[in-house]
Amino acid sequence: MKKAAKMIQNHLFLVIVSMLIITPVIWVFANSVKSSAEILLEPLSLPKQFTFDNYIRAWSEAGFGTGFINSVIVTLISVTLIVVVSAMAAYVLSRKKFRFRVAIQNTFLMGLMLPTFLAMAPLFLLMNDLNLVNTFHGLIMVYIAYSLSFTIFMLIAFFNHIPHSLEEAAIIDGCGPFTLFWKVMFPLAKPGLISAAIFNFVGIWNEYILALILINEEQFKTLPLKLANIMMVQQYHTDWGALYAGLVMSFIPVTIFYLIFQKRLIEGSTAGSVKE
Structure with missing residues (x-):
């Protein structure tokens, strides 16, 4: 009886938490398909008449189309390079024993302790001197640098739990270091790599924040910067429909990406249970 009551209590708690998370999302989507007048008159109601003019206006007039494409380019290139570079570094730090290995790991650990805000001023001055302000490759380089520490430590933990016997069998079969990593270890690390991605x-x-510091030209602005532009415009012109449409367009790709790789994320998160 107590077990059943506890289960009901847990499920009720999960339902309440789910509603708290889902309700704002539904509210944003509902307002994104309302007219501006309906948003102001009935902001909490469901739309009486659906209109997608807000999306068209946000995509074209507010520059969300450009921001969306810029975000796709920057994000995909950054994530790909982060995962590949981090996988190589994590493999070496996990499987190879050499001098200064611990010192190198501690150096990456210090990178996790450095708040982003402390590096804002020197980072901008450095990137400006290198003529990397208002460039995609400059922003990508900064994203890679800031993400390496976390990703390397995440993948080190994963490589530590891949059985050494698989690596030894590949070496006996004649695999060199390059083939061993790319043909054996890299595919075995796929769940962890997808989680990191x-x-x-x-x-x-x-x-x-980093995009705001390094990008000020409209043609290079990413989606969060375009969304901030719409919010700033609200001080002078009330176009709440475009703002809500922009919010929907900003979280849909992340939601789709997560739903596609949800199973892999769970596998990567439980990879520590693998034993040799």
Whole structure:
């Protein structure tokens, strides 16, 4: 009896938490298909008449189309390079024993302790001196640098739990270091790599501060910067429909990306249970 009551209590708690999470999302989507007048008159009601003019206006007039494409380019390139570079570094730090290995790991650990805000001023001055302000490759380089520490430590933990016997069998079969990593270890690490890719994708897609510091030309602005532009415009012109439409367009790609790789994310998160 107590077990059944506890189960009901747990399910009720989960339902309440789910409603708290889902309700704001439904509210934003509902307002994104309302007219501006209906949003102001009945902001909490469901739409009486659906209109997609807000999406058209946000995509074209507010520059969301350009921001969306820029975010896709920056995010995909950044995530790909972060995962590949971090996988190589994590493999070496996990499987190879050499001098200064611990010192190198501690160096990456210090990178996790450095708040982003402390590096804002020197970062901008450095990137400006290198003529990397208002460039995609400059922003991508910064995203990679900021994400390496977390991703490397995440993948080190994963590589530590891959059985050494698989690596030894590949070496006996004649695999060299390059083939061993790319043909054996890299595919085995796929669940962990996908988990790292998801975390980095969400973080970079929604990143605002670094993009704000390094990008000020409209043609290079990413989606969060375009969304901030719409919010600033609200001080002078009330176009709440475009704002809500922009919010929907900003979280849909992340949601789709997560739903596609949800199973892999769970596999990567439970990879520590693998034993040799």
